[in-house]
Amino acid sequence: MGLFDSILSGIFSGGSDDKGCDWYCDECDAHMNSQPGFTTSSGEWTCTKCGYVNDVTEDNILDEYENPYDDDDDDDEGLSVSDAADIWRSHGEDEDYMFGYTREELEDA
Ligand SMILES: [Zn+2]
Known part of the structure; x- marks a missing residue:
């Protein structure tokens, strides 16, 4: 784990690798956080349910997660x-x- 990853893990909820967000498959709506080995570190995650490759970069986090109190x-x-x-x-x-x-x-x- 590199320094940047360590920082991210520190910022986002307790060392998990989901950037503090719930991730759902764009294709089948499966809850990907609960899929075995889920990680956002590579920027994409292949849904274990349907095989769709999802973008899990920060660019794809919905606005409501980025700044819930900034409205x-x-x-x-x-x-x-x-x-x-x-x-x-x-x-x-x-x-x-x-x-x-x-x-x-x-x-x-
Ligand atoms: Zn899927």
Whole structure:
């Protein structure tokens, strides 16, 4: 096992070699993690059930696995104070556009 593999194993769930994801065969939907000897280290895995060669690289991990908490950061609380101040000024320093910041914070920005 190389250094990179060691790092990956450390990051992804307890030393298993599945990158912390559930992998399903693109062809037959078999749960490949539970297939004997399953590994993502080579970048592909041949389904033991149907023989289909699946891409098991990180590129093929669904978005929901990559960043489960990254979805709505930009919607409400994600506005920086300087952005908020720009919008606030462009609305004539309207209190409806203070985005939870105080007048002092917006004036400082
Ligand atoms: Zn299969």
